[in-house]
């Protein structure tokens with residue numbers, strides 16, 4: 017069965033920088049895994065409720081989102097760093113979709129304002145590992161504002177190279193786990 021990859025953009029900012037990173041990862045996956053199905057989930061395009069542990073689970077948009085996650089072998093999540101942590105929408109998505117993340121290979125792309133918040137994604141990564149045995153790719157990408165130019169393209173070659181490395185790692189690890197299964 018062909019591999020299935022998903023790129024999730026979780027920033028609600030219309031000028032999101034993590035979304036730019038996500039788009040590059042999406043294009044990389046399309047190019048590098050041309051036999052695979054590569055899907056895109058943008059939380060600016062799909063309205064989801066705030067998780068309340070109850071009625072929110074019945075939201076009509078949730079089943080399709082959950083299915084995208086469930087059928088993916090590997091997932092790249094693009095995250096804005098807020099308050100020295102992952103932006104709330106990424107956490108909310110995981111709270112809403114929970115077990116759909118079981119055994120997934122997961123990579124992170126983080127956009128931050130400054131250089132010092134590079135550990136911010138760890139609590140989300142830990143929760144995915146502990147609760148759902150997700151396999152977290154160590155080479156996550158962290159970019160601060162200096163990586164982007166005025167028109168918001170990525171000008172930092174090192175960041176572009178790290179996004180490509182993460183994309184390759186997602187394919188390599190997901191595919192080898194699939195073969196071993």
Ligand SMILES: Cc1cc2nc3c(=O)[nH]c(=O)nc-3n(C[C@H](O)[C@H](O)[C@H](O)COP(=O)(O)O)c2cc1C
Pocket residue numbers: 027028029031032033034035095096097098099100101127128129130131132133
């Ligand atoms: C409410 C808020 C909190 C933020 N907190 C941090 C922070 O703790 N550390 C940091 O480096 N940048 C912080 N920033 C800057 C964002 O990480 C930066 O704007 C980044 O580009 C957000 O990603 P996005 O463009 O994909 O939305 C914060 C921005 C906002 C709006």
